Amino acid sequence: MDSSSGSPRREANVSRRQRHRVRKRAPNACNRCRQQKIRCTGAQPCEQCNKRNLICCFDDQQRKVLVSKGFLDNLEKLANCRSSSVGPVPEGTPPEQAHLQSIESRVQVERGLTVQDLPTPVAAPSANSEEDSQSNTGQDALSLLETRLLTNPLVSGGPVYTADLRGRPSYLGTSSNWSFGRRILTMVHEKVFGGPLPPTSLLFEGSAYDLGWDGCRTSISIDDVLLPTTDFALFLINAVKFHCGQLFHVFDEKVFMQGFGTFQQQGGKCQDPSNLWFVHYLLVLALGKAFIVRVGKQRQPPGADLFVQAMKILPDITFTTSSDPLQTIEVLCCAAIYLQCLDMRKAAYNIIGQAKRAAVVEGIHANVQDGHHPPSFIERCREIWWTVYVLDCHMSSLMGVPLSISEQDITAQLPSFDGSIQKSLALGFHVKLAKITAQILHTVYGKEGRMDDHFLKSMKVALKNLADINDERMVAFPVDVKHSSSSLSRLSAYLHLFHHQCIMLTTRPLLFSFWQKRLQSLTQFRVRSSGGARNLLRMCIASAHQSVELLAALQAHNLLESFIPFDLESTWSSAVILLITNAVDPSLYKHDGTLLDSIHSVFDEMIAKGNLLASFRKAELRQLDLSLKRLAAMAVDPGNATSEGFDSGYSGWDTLTHMGTQISQGDTEPLQGWNCEGALSSEQLVAVADSLDFSCLDWLQAGSMEDLSSRVSNRALELVLASPKDNAFTEQSQLPIAQRSALERLSTTSIVRSLVLSTFLTSPTLFRYGFALMRKIADSSSPLLNPDKNFMLKMLVKPLIYDQFCAGTTQSEISKTHSQIKALGFSGVALCYGKETVASACKDIDESPLAVEKRMKVEIEEWKHGNLETLSMIGEGDYLAMKLTGGGQDITNALLNGHNIPDSFLAAMDELARVAADQHSRIWVDAEQQVLQPAIDKWTLEFMRRYNNKDRTPLVYNTVQAYLKESRHKLEHQLRLAETEGWSLGVKLVRGAYIQNDIRERIHATKQDTDDSYNKIVRDLINGGFPGFSSAHKNFRLLLAGHNPQSANQAMDLFYQQARQGNTPVSLEFAQLQGMADDLGCGLLQRGENMKEDPRLQSSNFEIPRVYKCLTWGSIQECMQYLVRRAVENHGATGRMRDGMSAMVKELRRRVRVQLGLRSS
The missing domain is CATH 4.10.240.10 (Zn(2)-C6 fungal-type DNA-binding domain)
Known part of the structure; x- marks a missing residue:
């Protein structure tokens, strides 16, 4: 036991x-x-x-591991390709670990990326597995080591949002073309201008068109909508079949036309408004109208009345699917297409989602068996399902959201189309592209895109899948864009554009990575050929180039779609890719310079047909181009990045004409000798995909960061020790200028402070952090960050920033500043009450009329009190600088909507005008964004009619912005009105400060055009030759507000010439911001003094031009908010501060020499 x-x-x-x-x-x-x-x-x-x-x-x-010899060999190869070591390895480190640490640290430093833990090969005791590892060439080991450094930057991290016009967050989808362009535009804007991208004039989902319907369904008679006649209805139905029927199934022709015949037999009237066929009929007519009707610039799209009527009487999906599920899905598809065409992407995505779920519920996503249904029903089910599937892929991609159904669950077969081979091939290819799109969204932009060791593999798989169907595209659907005499199939062109879009969608994350690097380095660089990265980018560029060429060919054949959005999306995404490619590495691509013309021509064609979305996209493209110009200027001269707008020296498009395709010896064989204009074969696509190993990530080297403090000191030292620069004036003035320095009248403290601030604000890096700090102080509600409550912060901010630009916090401080300015020789000040309402922050609040009126009176009273207080601090001849938006949210909304002047606001203005007239001060009304300016002009004209007497100096001045194309016509109109109605006109002429907010099409194309507009207006007014100007305008006053020395000195020269001739029809004044362009302001003062002493002018009866300083007042935090808003609106202001730095350095050096006795004063 x-x-x-x-x-x-x-x-x-x-x-x-x-x-x-x-x-x-x-x-x-x-x-x-x-x-x-x-x-x-x-x-x-x-x-x-x-x-x-x-x-x-x-x-x-x-952990101890067993690795193969091949793995170690490849690690040695990787180490040998690094010519210099990063740093010493600590003593006592094992050789294997030291080797890995050396590689890891080198990659970390050279690429600027966070290196995650290196994957460790698992111990393999068996001989077979070891042999397999040794037989491997090392690609797997290298990919395990290196691909962990690379992720899709569009999906890594959390979701990204942007604020729309009402301040609501709008999600930037990962694969969305709109989101990609908005990311690029936002990034370059923040980099160049140091502030957020203003939402005004930008395109947001659902903002271009107005259906005139709030979505509420009511019991409405079908007689409320005007239906087309029978022949016109047939024409519209055929238009839908041509424009849409080749791509999508929107109705079953037999069933639909049978219903159409019945409807016409009933006299064209539907007895049952909730009849699903009638809803379907209205939607088809709406689409047909949208395809063929050309509209003007009104916001209501063609066919909107029919669409709204259909949606109002559409029964709830709960009941429609039980009566006729297939027609319900067709109706939903029609509605989704129409909404997508209006850029109402969220609504379209939701409706196609309903259609998809209805289709899944009915089981048509599966293989419908012949024994249960007739063949016609099965054919219809298949056509409907694949239309729903393709639309869902399109809309998901354009929204940048994941798909909602797995590919493994779809078993539906393709329809036969009664033996039509071409239609079967087209749908089959269409579905293949949709499936590849779904795979790209699931992998490259999905979970695997966030897993760095899977991201590269997902790109390879997607490219190989596209290569598999590339030959089918070229053979079954050929297009010839080189010969205009060749016929062009609209269907084939669409499939080619879809294929190119898939390539761009796959490769765009890599381009975005280079773009991020470009913003960090501030310089262009050449993408290296190692790892196939260069070839991959060239493939992306080639698809963009060929898309533009194909779109231009469609335009030449009058086949360009102006309503269905896919041509617009291809144009937009291709243009953005070509622009930022040029900003990253111009050597990647070369063309003859006609590409920009083709893109703008395509946009213009769509705009001419009434596509409002195209006008927004074109304006955003111009804004991106302008920002890229300034980014390039930062690379050449970092301090000149924010110089006055429209620099003509650089254009992202201009440089495209000088691009080269110089391929280094290291370029891989697949694309050797290939230019981006030729189509790639399937073999080349596969070869490019196979070449992506990224064993050496040399293209991701990180630039070094300079120490900020040393940068400031080096910059200041460079300025002080530099040799004397030329005069601030670019041309020799005709008026004699005294040899003594114009800046002698400024205190040394003021000059030193200006130099410190100019050095700080003209450095992009320092300005970015400094501006962020200013914004934090301005917007913070914490007492610790409020300079008015934190004494230590006040001691830093007030003498350095506040005293440079602002008048004071109390009446005594303001009075002292006013006296100091006049003691310098300035004629006076233009004082601004800082309170204003930001237009984009105004929201429609659902309140009772009584509550709105009460709030408006309170806000107007506060605004009036602030302006009255401002008037009490200025004297005779001074200006009250007035912003109408300071009247509060309701006044700003009234301006936005173009309403007349509210009585309460007019009463407040009456009191302000009376006080200003009594003390012989004047009021200028500032210009603002174009969404507000038409109403501001209308209100200001009413003020001038009311307060400006033709026999006296104007009391109220209007502001004219010369960068607007309409500026000259507007001024002429106001001159004629003043003469006809009998009042005097006062004009403040500026170039304009809202280029980032205003509608770009209304603005001159280049800075030179703006300069010409400004200078011609000044010239014609001073010599009395401006259209509409006559002897009746004896009290006309012109105030030139700006910091451009060339324009100011040319104006002074013209005035001097007129004075010598005894003919000065215009009284001239100048104004600059306090703390800026002091060399210009003091120079103008000196020239005015020279005029007084000029013996040739002693007998002339004229008024010497006066010079004013414009500044704001209030608490430190209030003025910081004001300064931040002005910096965001007028990005060129800080850049112009550097214009006077050389003169100030010269003056400071002169004073030092005087103190040392080296030169007499």
Whole structure:
């Protein structure tokens, strides 16, 4: 009994010992077992920790592994390609670990990326597995090592949002063309201008068109909508079949036309408004109208009345699917297409989602069996399903959201189309592209895009799938864009554009990575050929180029779609890719310079047909181009990045004409000798995909960061020690200028402070951080960050920033500043009450009329009180600088909507005008954004009619912005009105400060055009030759507000010439911002003094031009908010501060020499 019972125990002990021996060789041990020096099972949790309910932790750095010789060989190759070491390895480090640390640190420093833990090959005891590892060429090992450094930057991290015009967050989808362009535009704007991208004049979802319907369904008579006649209805139905029927199934022709015949037999009237066929009929007519009707610039799209009527009487989907599920899905598809064409992407996405779920519920996503349904029903089900599927892929991609159904669940077959081979081929290819799109969204832009070791593989798979169908595209659907005489199929062109869009969608994340690097380095660089990165980008560029060429060919054949959005999306995404490619590496691509013309021509064609979306996209493209110009200027001269707008020296498009395709010897063979204009074969696509190993990520080298403090000191030292620069004036003035320095009248403290601020604000890096700090102080509600409450912060901010630009916080401080300015020789000040309402922040609040009126009166009273207080601080001849938006939210909304002047606001203005007239001060009304300016002009004209007497100096001045194309016509109109109606006109002429907010089409194309507009207006007014100007305008006043020395000195020269001739029809004044362009302001003062002393002018009866300083007043935080808003609106202002730095350095050096006795004063 003992022996029999002991035998199992002995066997158990032996088995336990054997298990212990295995555990002894466990590749890793947890921290507790290692510290206790006991055996560990190697599992997580191990047995010891599991028994004691302890947390089981492993230190992967101490884990021993077995690697193949091939793995080590490839690591050595990787190390040998680095010519210089990053840093010494600590003594005592094992050789294997030192080798890995050296590579890891080098990659970290050179690429600027966060290197995650290197994957460790698992121990492989078997001989076979070791041989397999050795037989591997090292690609797997290298990809495991290197691809962990690369992720899709469009999906890594959390979701990204942008604020629309009402301040609501709008999600930037990962694969969306609109979102991609908005990311690029936002990034370059923030980099160049140091502030957020203003939402005004930008395109947001659903903002271009207005259906005139709030979505509420009511019981409405079908007679409320005007239906087309029978022949016109047939024409519209055929238009839908041509424009849409080749791509999507929107109705079953037999069933639909049968219903149409019945409807016409009933006299063209539907007895049942909720009839699903009638709803379908209205939607088809709406689409037909949208396809063929050309409209003007009104916001209601063609066919909107029919669409709204259909949606109002559409029964709830709960009931429609039970009566006729297939027609319900067709109706939903029609509605989704129409909404997508209006850029109402969210609504379209929701409706196609309903259609997809209805289709899945009916089972048509599966293989419908012949035994249960007639063949016609099965054919219709298949056509409907694949239309729903393709539309869902399109809309998901354009929204940048994941798909909602797995490919494995779809078993539906393709329809036969009654033996039509071409239609079957087209739908089959269309579905293949849709499936590849779904795969790209799921992998490149999905979970695998966030997993760095899968991202590269997903790109390879997508490119190979596109290569698999590339030959089918070229053979079954050929297009010839080189010969205009060749016919062009609209269907073939669409499929080619879809294929190119898939390529761009796949490769765009890599281009975005280079774009991020470009913003960090501030300089262009050449993408290296290692790892196939250059070839991949060239493939992306080629698809963009060929898309533009194909779109231009469609335009030449009058086949360009102006309503269905896919041509517009291709144009937009291609243009953005070509622009930022040029900003990253111009050598990637070369063309003859006609590409920009083609893109703008395509946009213009769509705009001419009434496509409002195209006008928004074209304006945003111009804004992106302008920002890229300034980004390039930052690379050449970082301090000149924010110089006055429309620099003509650089154009992202102009440089395209000088691009080269110089291919280094290291370029891989697949694209050797290929220019981006030729189509790639399937073999080339596969070869490019196979070449993507990224074993050396040399293209991702990180630039070094300069120390900020040393940058400031070096910049200041460079300025002080530099040789004297030329005069601030670019041309020799005709008026004699005294040899003494114009800046002599400024205090040394003022000059030093100006130099410090100019050095700070003209450095892009310093300005970015400084502006962020200013915004934080301005917007913070914390007492610690409020300079008015924090004494230490006040001691820093007030003397350095506030005193440079602002008048003071109290009446005594303001009075002192006013006296100091006049003591310098300035004629006076233009004082601004800082309160204003930001137009984009105004929201429609659902309040009772009584509450709105009460709030408006309170806000107007506060605005009036602030302006009255401002008037009490200025004197005779001074200006009150007035912003109408300071009247509050309701006044701003009234301006936005073009309403007349509210009575309460007019009463406040009456009081302000009376006080200003009594003390002989004047009021200028500032210009603002174009969404507000038409109403501001209308209100200001009413003020001038009311307060400006033709026999006296104008009391109210209007502002004219010369960068607007309509500026000259507007001024002429106001001159004629003043003469006809009998009042005097006062004009403040500026170039304009809202280029980033205004509608770009209304603005001159280049800075030179703006300069010409400004200078011609000034010239014609000073010599009295402006259209509409006559002797009746004897009290006309012109105030030139700006910091452009050339324009100011040319105006002074013209005035001097007129004065010598005894003919000065215009009284001239100048104004600059306090703390800026002091060299210009003091120079103008000096020239005015020279005029007084000029003996040739002693007998002339004229008024010497006056010079004013414009500044704001209020608490420190209030003025900081004002300054931040002005910096955002007028990005060129800080850049212009550098214009006077050389003159100030020269003056400071002169004073030092005087103090040292080296030169007499």
